[in-house]
Amino acid sequence: MTSSQKTVKGGGKVKAKFWGTRGSVASPLVAKQVQDKLLDVMSDYDLMMRTTPSQPLNYTDFLNRLPFWKRGTYGGNTSCVEVDCGGRRIVLDMGTGVRLLGNSLFPEMLKNKGIELTFLLSHVHWDHIQGLPFFGPLYVNKGTGVRNSWSFYGGTDWMRQIEPCLRGQMDPPNFPVSWEEIKKITHEMRSADLVDMLSFNVGDVLVKTRKLNHPQETYGWRIEYDHKVVVYTTDNEPYDPLCPDPKLLELARESDLWITDCQYTKDVYEGKVGGVPRHGWGHSYPEAVAQTAVQANVRKVALFHHDPGSSDEAIYNMEEFVRKLILEKGGKSEVVAAHEGLEIVL
Template identity: 65%
Template structure:
């Protein structure tokens, strides 16, 4: 049986020779990613990473204080790291306030102010619905998703037209009618990384508390969107923390049955690497 792991949302996208690096969300998975990148940081005397935040719920930002590269600096081995953070504008607090707040004393021993002091470059950028911008040669489009508080999905397009779409934390209002913003975001994607936290029975409360309004999806809705959007590969993501490995594997099999053989369905696991 595949072991899927338990860290929260963090996906790395690397383009070309590795000089363009995007990290989608900063959940607890950011810590092992930092361990993986440590040698490269030392070799290159610094890393340049663009962080695209879907939203600032704890499970999507709580890895940042434990990202080891954050503490290597212009004074320690002349490491020149550059971090660029992109997040929404309509949160009750800004992305900057949320990132700073989780590191302010007494909840964490190293303050954001200290991180700013030792880091070569930190930038914070606002994101809004249908906004487009460039990260190196990659074109980025942001779309607002259906989730409690402001949440964004991202469409990443290479110069030659390859497309990766990230749409964690989104809830269908009707499994038979894909949300137009999500459908447009995922249209023709080579790789669609998307929320599929529940089964339909769990979502509707047949096995316990209903999960309507919690902001997460299930196979029937994912399959309908994947088919209508014409995606090539779907990666099911944001697994429920209460799901066993067997339950996640069952969700994948059910989704594969729903979409048929023309679309590949993968249940994300820690360390999964895909090339498009």
């Protein structure tokens, strides 16, 4: 890692794929929620058959006309986003969603006799690292001829540096396989500590860090490749919703895709609903997100780190609300609430 910047070259697409979008703790749907969705959809289908019986839609077309919260789910896995920059893969955080990413990599890993990944961590709270022990490719022994390479980048002011934090969650008796065992069987595994305002290259990809506002510190990431910019600022609390943190603005400025914490509604944040105020918990809400999106002139905003207590309908409503706020402020940013499996091509 160096602090010098190289010219960003390259070619090819930039793709972001969401593998885990929840914050704080994994929160899968329960049976009652699934049943309620089914009943709701069946009721809507009955209504369509009664009102337009001569032009019935087939099931797929019918489902596709429903709002996303009715026909799908934003998912229950915690933070993990894969960013593919012309074939070079960067993984943002390793929440429980990274298990699914790992499963998807096996065919390519076996075909190419190895895979190279760079993991950029916002911080090491459980919801951002807990999937790593369940990332399947970690257990493929280099003795089989598969030469995997893993690089982990994380902060320095976490009381412990990144490697002890990752090792610690696998220490016996917390997990049956130790970090040392993983290191022994892996072709290449390294970790690098970060400071604020760092710029460095991962191949032809330029990455930049800014320290943001969250307990035990968090880092935002700006990823630039082939004139495309993806920014990831999860777990970040606004100081003032109408006056964005200059560091956040600098990071998000003119980005093509800004992936941002939007965990609470403002009423939840202020404790008007939900029992207690969430001040100092390190998370954001629509009013602050909309203000930053407009001031930073971002092209597309992806709402992320959904509260484990938010229903699919609540997240859908939050997406609509952020869109409305941005329009009211004269902004043009597109808005999407990220769901597991969502792919955005820039």
